[in-house]
Amino acid sequence: MQLRLADIVQSLGGELRGDPQCVIEGIAPLESAQPGQIAFLANPKYRQQLAASRAGCVIVGAALADEAQQRGDCIVTPDPYLYYARLTQLWKRGLAAGTGPAIHPSAVVDPEAVVDATARIGPLCVVERGARIGAGTVLTARVNVGERCTVGERCILHPGVVIGADGFGFAPDKGAWVKIEQLGAVRIGDDVEIGANTCIDRGALGDTVIEDGVKLDNLIQIAHNVRIGKHTAMAGCVGVAGSATIGAHCTVGGSAGILGHLTIADHVHISSFTLVTRSIHEPGQYTGVFPIDDNASWEKNAATLRQLHKLRERVKALEKKT
Amino acid sequence: MQLRLADIVQSLGGELRGDPQCVIEGIAPLESAQPGQIAFLANPKYRQQLAASRAGCVIVGAALADEAQQRGDCIVTPDPYLYYARLTQLWKRGLAAGTGPAIHPSAVVDPEAVVDATARIGPLCVVERGARIGAGTVLTARVNVGERCTVGERCILHPGVVIGADGFGFAPDKGAWVKIEQLGAVRIGDDVEIGANTCIDRGALGDTVIEDGVKLDNLIQIAHNVRIGKHTAMAGCVGVAGSATIGAHCTVGGSAGILGHLTIADHVHISSFTLVTRSIHEPGQYTGVFPIDDNASWEKNAATLRQLHKLRERVKALEKKT
Amino acid sequence: MQLRLADIVQSLGGELRGDPQCVIEGIAPLESAQPGQIAFLANPKYRQQLAASRAGCVIVGAALADEAQQRGDCIVTPDPYLYYARLTQLWKRGLAAGTGPAIHPSAVVDPEAVVDATARIGPLCVVERGARIGAGTVLTARVNVGERCTVGERCILHPGVVIGADGFGFAPDKGAWVKIEQLGAVRIGDDVEIGANTCIDRGALGDTVIEDGVKLDNLIQIAHNVRIGKHTAMAGCVGVAGSATIGAHCTVGGSAGILGHLTIADHVHISSFTLVTRSIHEPGQYTGVFPIDDNASWEKNAATLRQLHKLRERVKALEKKT
Numbered sequence: 001m002q003l004r005l006a007d008i009v010q011s012l013g014g015e016l017r018g019d020p021q022c023v024i025e026g027i028a029p030l031e032s033a034q035p036g037q038i039a040f041l042a043n044p045k046y047r048q049q050l051a052a053s054r055a056g057c058v059i060v061g062a063a064l065a066d067e068a069q070q071r072g073d074c075i076v077t078p079d080p081y082l083y084y085a086r087l088t089q090l091w092k093r094g095l096a097a098g099t100g101p102a103i104h105p106s107a108v109v110d111p112e113a114v115v116d117a118t119a120r121i122g123p124l125c126v127v128e129r130g131a132r133i134g135a136g137t138v139l140t141a142r143v144n145v146g147e148r149c150t151v152g153e154r155c156i157l158h159p160g161v162v163i164g165a166d167g168f169g170f171a172p173d174k175g176a177w178v179k180i181e182q183l184g185a186v187r188i189g190d191d192v193e194i195g196a197n198t199c200i201d202r203g204a205l206g207d208t209v210i211e212d213g214v215k216l217d218n219l220i221q222i223a224h225n226v227r228i229g230k231h232t233a234m235a236g237c238v239g240v241a242g243s244a245t246i247g248a249h250c251t252v253g254g255s256a257g258i259l260g261h262l263t264i265a266d267h268v269h270i271s272s273f274t275l276v277t278r279s280i281h282e283p284g285q286y287t288g289v290f291p292i293d294d295n296a297s298w299e300k301n302a303a304t305l306r307q308l309h310k311l312r313e314r315v316k317a318l319e320k321k322t
Numbered sequence: 323m324q325l326r327l328a329d330i331v332q333s334l335g336g337e338l339r340g341d342p343q344c345v346i347e348g349i350a351p352l353e354s355a356q357p358g359q360i361a362f363l364a365n366p367k368y369r370q371q372l373a374a375s376r377a378g379c380v381i382v383g384a385a386l387a388d389e390a391q392q393r394g395d396c397i398v399t400p401d402p403y404l405y406y407a408r409l410t411q412l413w414k415r416g417l418a419a420g421t422g423p424a425i426h427p428s429a430v431v432d433p434e435a436v437v438d439a440t441a442r443i444g445p446l447c448v449v450e451r452g453a454r455i456g457a458g459t460v461l462t463a464r465v466n467v468g469e470r471c472t473v474g475e476r477c478i479l480h481p482g483v484v485i486g487a488d489g490f491g492f493a494p495d496k497g498a499w500v501k502i503e504q505l506g507a508v509r510i511g512d513d514v515e516i517g518a519n520t521c522i523d524r525g526a527l528g529d530t531v532i533e534d535g536v537k538l539d540n541l542i543q544i545a546h547n548v549r550i551g552k553h554t555a556m557a558g559c560v561g562v563a564g565s566a567t568i569g570a571h572c573t574v575g576g577s578a579g580i581l582g583h584l585t586i587a588d589h590v591h592i593s594s595f596t597l598v599t600r601s602i603h604e605p606g607q608y609t610g611v612f613p614i615d616d617n618a619s620w621e622k623n624a625a626t627l628r629q630l631h632k633l634r635e636r637v638k639a640l641e642k643k644t
Numbered sequence: 645m646q647l648r649l650a651d652i653v654q655s656l657g658g659e660l661r662g663d664p665q666c667v668i669e670g671i672a673p674l675e676s677a678q679p680g681q682i683a684f685l686a687n688p689k690y691r692q693q694l695a696a697s698r699a700g701c702v703i704v705g706a707a708l709a710d711e712a713q714q715r716g717d718c719i720v721t722p723d724p725y726l727y728y729a730r731l732t733q734l735w736k737r738g739l740a741a742g743t744g745p746a747i748h749p750s751a752v753v754d755p756e757a758v759v760d761a762t763a764r765i766g767p768l769c770v771v772e773r774g775a776r777i778g779a780g781t782v783l784t785a786r787v788n789v790g791e792r793c794t795v796g797e798r799c800i801l802h803p804g805v806v807i808g809a810d811g812f813g814f815a816p817d818k819g820a821w822v823k824i825e826q827l828g829a830v831r832i833g834d835d836v837e838i839g840a841n842t843c844i845d846r847g848a849l850g851d852t853v854i855e856d857g858v859k860l861d862n863l864i865q866i867a868h869n870v871r872i873g874k875h876t877a878m879a880g881c882v883g884v885a886g887s888a889t890i891g892a893h894c895t896v897g898g899s900a901g902i903l904g905h906l907t908i909a910d911h912v913h914i915s916s917f918t919l920v921t922r923s924i925h926e927p928g929q930y931t932g933v934f935p936i937d938d939n940a941s942w943e944k945n946a947a948t949l950r951q952l953h954k955l956r957e958r959v960k961a962l963e964k965k966t
Contacts, residue, residue: 179411490861521804
């Protein structure tokens with residue numbers, strides 16, 4: 001795959017300062033890029049790598065344009081990271097082979113499922129009765145979409161994704177559990193991406209809802225009746241318990257958890273490894289992580305922590321005395 | 323799908339106060355149910371929703387029967403939540419289409435596996451040599467049951483479940499790891515439900531055992547030689563390390579963990595996000611979670627926590643002085 | 645399956661003290677082994693089980709050889725646990741049926757993938773264009789290896805493994821997310837074992853790299869551009885965020901996490917449930933776990949913890965006064 005700088009700016013815009021005929025054969029990080037490769041500089045903390053970079057061209061913002069130009073060819077754009085994202089898409093389109101059949105012959109698609117003619121269903125997927133797959137959506141391989149579940153347009157579901165398994169619901173009966181059949185479904189909006197082996201359960205009575213533009217990483221568990229607002233993103237291994245309602249434009253760090261029936265406002269950011277135990281009504285960053293330490297120090301502090309309440313009582317007693 | 327109230331009480335019992343000919347077309351939550359729908363009221367904290375509910379019928383306990391009847395039709399039963407569970411089952415049976423072939427043609431079932439004639443093996447499942455699948459059990463789709471593993475009667479295994487992958491066992495040898503072949507299997511009792519992408523590893527020498535009535539949610543890891551007692555339920559993303567023995571009637575919250583070789587008594591309840599680091603011999607609720615806070619407050623408290631042992635020493639010193 | 649003790653020492657070495665014609669029909673733990681079974685004693689804390697064991701033969705180290713011999717037949721070897729590991733392998737080879745076709749007919753292998761003639765691709769696997777699978781490697785069943793990803797020699801990939809799904813990368817654009825196509829791949833060395841439903845994402849520009857001898861348990865998430873050094877082992881449910889570089893001979897406990905862009909030295913051991921939030925340059929054991937307690941005690945301590953910073957201020961104030 002090869003592109004001239006002229007091709008790139010013609011497709012993506014930006015101001016080219018340099019040789020339009022310069023041929024680019026790859027995209028690489030600023031510090032390791034070679035003369036045939038293009039790099040980007042978005043985070044000012046990497047600015048000192050600029051002068052020494054061997055990249056054939058560097059994508060930069062206006063503030064660093066002159067500095068970049070002294071080094072060699074550059075493309076100037078208001079948002080270099082976004083430009084880089086669009087460049088990877090241009091590159092991927094160039095790399096893509098013929099896309100093969102719309103529905104791979106090894107996929108098991110129920111005759112009563114509705115798959116848009118422009119969707120692609122990869123090998124060994126299962127699409128059940130009454131499911132709907134929208135235009136431009138890709139089920140990569142080994143993806144399940146259960147009965148009556150709907151996936152919008154331009155979504156990407158990675159291998160092993162399970163949409164519409166039963167939510168986890170049981171009524172206790174004399175020490176045993178009686179299954180509550182899960183009669184709802186899952187509704188996924190447009191432009192949603194779902195990572196490998198992530199699970200989204202169907203609702204108990206109503207539906208589990210994933211709104212437009214949501215991005216979920218790998219190995220995430222979304223329980224029944226959860227609602228995730230537009231453009232919220234979650235990193236790997238997150239667990240969201242039943243009936244939680246999460247706002248738009250939130251981010252959730254890896255292995256975090258959200259308890260059931262909570263409400264999270266828009267623009268809330270949950271740190272990795274944090275358990276959300278109460279509703280959050282104000283935007284902001286929230287954290288609850290035990291700080292890592294060498295094991296011996298941790299042991300001493302953890303042992304004291306188990307007596308923390310008593311320690312406070314002792315401080316109170318001292319305060320009374322003095 | 324439609325049922326008259328008379329049909330419902332004929333199937334499930336309960337005392338109908340209202341019109342037996344009233345037609346029900348769906349089940350819905352009390353607060354959003356419409357006149358053609360049936361709802362239930364199990365938790366007294368939702369009692370204030372009763373009067374305003376538009377539901378065609380409400381399932382209630384004896385204590386609220388008169389109040390419910392003033393509103394409109396109701397079914398009176400000792401345990402409304404259990405009644406609701408059984409009603410979802412009735413509904414599901416009505417919705418179910420023809421069940422299709424007992425073994426889907428895309429499944430790969432070894433000729434030396436033993437599958438009961440009333441079991442169903444869904445699309446793209448793999449059932450290996452010597453595995454046994456009991457009566458009425460359903461492998462939904464893309465489920466693996468490995469060599470010599472057994473699944474009892476009336477179990478449901480959701481998509482992506484892996485039964486009988488190798489346990490994680492290696493002997494160190496000059497800095498490298500030598501595989502310990504896992505020669506045991508997995509034995510699963512009756513009425514067990516296993517959520518999407520959950521994994522249960524085969525034992526090293528003996529078997530990993532899941533007793534009758536256990537319910538496991540999605541994305542759970544059960545290591546080799548674990549034993550889980552009857553009717554224990556675990557929420558999503560839990561990890562149980564090797565050779566742990568968990569009692570009957572326990573519950574384990576989401577993303578909790580249990581270290582290896584521990585013993586947990588019956589009727590123990592582990593909170594979400596809690597790591598069990600020692601055996602638990604007494605029933606009760608156990609917790610170990612760092613409380614969530616706004617990030618700035620967390621940072622201050624976490625920094626202090628790393629000095630907690632020293633803080634205790636300072637309090638001790640003060641106590642000596644005063 | 646049967647082996648005489650003479651067959652075992654001929655294959656695996658060790659000094660047999662006892663009857664070479666003694667027939668062994670299984671391997672079992674020391675405390676439950678029967679006369680037809682062989683057991684091992686590696687951990688001195690189980691020494692008191694030796695005299696009472698009914699095992700047909702016990703594998704022991706030199707220090708316990710005389711004591712073991714008084715009980716009955718034994719094999720003496722410098723490392724009984726390693727000997728046991730090799731014995732399980734011997735046993736497994738004896739148990740294995742004909743291995744079936746090299747590539748199962750239900751697997752979907754791209755014509756442009758390169759699969760070594762001695763590799764085995766199990767049922768319902770997907771191997772994409774340009775992927776390479778080395779000699780002796782086994783993809784058990786339902787495993788994905790994505791475009792251009794490579795797996796070395798003698799690797800084992802358990803069911804549900806996903807190699808080469810897209811890394812989680814997006815550029816923000818007016819509140820929405822623009823996909824950064826993931827143009828790298830995954831490179832896996834020799835003698836790597838990967839547990840069920842574990843995911844390893846492809847790199848953004850460069851590759852995600854898993855070095856020789858790495859062992860990953862089930863349900864682990866390895867993000868894009870991570871590098872894991874030789875012979876490092878990780879227990880189930882671990883999450884490693886993007887661009888983390890982990891040394892050789894490390895161990896990571898279950899459900900632990902490692903944040904992105906960190907560097908971990910060789911011979912670092914991370915405890916279960918611990919989040920690594922900073923690079924670690926010194927070998928050793930590191931921990932950060934909230935200690936479990938009965939729920940009432942936890943509540944009191946957790947509430948105090950949220951005031952810990954203020955408690956320190958109060959201690960400071962007391963120190964000034966006294």
